[in-house]
Amino acid sequence: MTVAVSGLRKSFGSKVVLGGIDFAVPGGTTFALLGPNGAGKTTAVRILSTLIGFDGGEVTIGGHDLRREPEAIRRMIGVTGQFSAVDDLLTGAENLELMADLHHLERTARRRRVGELLDRFDLGAVAGKPAATCSGGMRRRLDLAMTLVGQPRLIFLDEPTTGLDPRSRRMMWQTVRELVAGGVTIFLTTQYLEEADQLADRVALLDDGRIVAAGTPAELKSRVPGGHVRLRFADAGTLAAAAALFSGSERDDEALALRLPTTKPRELLDQLDRAGIEAEELSVHSPDLEDVFLALTERKAVA
Numbered sequence: 070m071t072v073a074v075s076g077l078r079k080s081f082g083s084k085v086v087l088g089g090i091d092f093a094v095p096g097g098t099t100f101a102l103l104g105p106n107g108a109g110k111t112t113a114v115r116i117l118s119t120l121i122g123f124d125g126g127e128v129t130i131g132g133h134d135l136r137r138e139p140e141a142i143r144r145m146i147g148v149t150g151q152f153s154a155v156d157d158l159l160t161g162a163e164n165l166e167l168m169a170d171l172h173h174l175e176r177t178a179r180r181r182r183v184g185e186l187l188d189r190f191d192l193g194a195v196a197g198k199p200a201a202t203c204s205g206g207m208r209r210r211l212d213l214a215m216t217l218v219g220q221p222r223l224i225f226l227d228e229p230t231t232g233l234d235p236r237s238r239r240m241m242w243q244t245v246r247e248l249v250a251g252g253v254t255i256f257l258t259t260q261y262l263e264e265a266d267q268l269a270d271r272v273a274l275l276d277d278g279r280i281v282a283a284g285t286p287a288e289l290k291s292r293v294p295g296g297h298v299r300l301r302f303a304d305a306g307t308l309a310a311a312a313a314l315f316s317g318s319e320r321d322d323e324a325l326a327l328r329l330p331t332t333k334p335r336e337l338l339d340q341l342d343r344a345g346i347e348a349e350e351l352s353v354h355s356p357d358l359e360d361v362f363l364a365l366t367e368r369k370a371v372a
């Protein structure tokens with residue numbers, strides 16, 4: 070299951086929403102399309118999941134051409150997004166049963182699948198209650214569980230954790246990791262750099278209909294000056310030894326600290342260990358999406 074997109078274009082009237090974007094998602098990996106509100110993320114998901122047409126470019130999903138074989142693609146994908154499929158008046162179990170009916174599961178298989186999903190997504194509390202009683206996190210889990218009834222090999226998650234509290238967000242991340250471990254391919258959109266960092270093998274940054282940067286989360290963050298590691302030492306001698314070891318670092322003699330433009334603290338600690346230097350404190354300062362955008366806009370201005 071691989072997604073290959075080249076030169077994808079889409080406009081609404083005179084507004085260009087996707088101005089010719091390219092990317093590829095290998096099977097069994099997570100790809101994150103990262104961008105601010107209105108960047109065109111949802112539009113990309115709607116196109117790739119066959120919901121709306123596009124104006125130009127080539128897209129294949131699992132070897133099927135998006136224009137010529139949308140039904141074959143529909144059979145292998147699942148979509149959960151900002152517009153949830155959950156019916157508030159039905160119970161959690163009934164919502165899942167409805168999906169099982171849509172996938173023509175026979176009685177025994179239907180019961181087994183619904184039971185499995187209620188367990189796996191910790192939805193016992195809402196199984197017999199109207200979905201309207203769900204918390205935000207539970208609703209997202211129910212929505213995702215409904216998508217999984219059809220056992221899709223590619224899942225589109227459109228901003229899966231926007232508006233969730235940190236605990237629900239972490240639970241959702243864990244679920245995504247488990248799906249990928251089971252061989253599912255994930256296409257994720259998010260406004261959160263941290264989410265892309267936690268989940269994605271590769272990230273593309275969408276801004277104003279164009280991909281302005283793409284790579285692994287670490288590559289992306291390393292291009293942003295906001296991302297750094299700060300090391301503090303016990304005395305001036307140790308600071309000097311460490312400064313000599315890390316030639317690209319910024320030294321703060323007053324605070325006995327070094328600032329290094331890296332996102333790999335483990336490697337730093339290994340290097341310090343090998344040199345027999347001990348740090349009192351290590352802190353990682355991650356850039357956020359704003360830092361990424363600022364950095365890349367500046368880059369564009371210079372180029």
Ligand SMILES: Nc1ncnc2c1ncn2[C@@H]1O[C@H](COP(=O)(O)OP(=O)(O)OP(=O)(O)O)[C@@H](O)[C@H]1O
Binds near residue numbers: 106107110
């Ligand atoms: N059917 C439509 N008709 C006209 N304009 C549209 C339509 N759908 C989306 N747009 C416009 O396209 C742009 C991109 O929208 P899209 O929903 O894809 O962005 P997004 O990155 O998903 O943002 P959000 O995080 O707000 O969902 C927006 O300016 C939006 O107003």
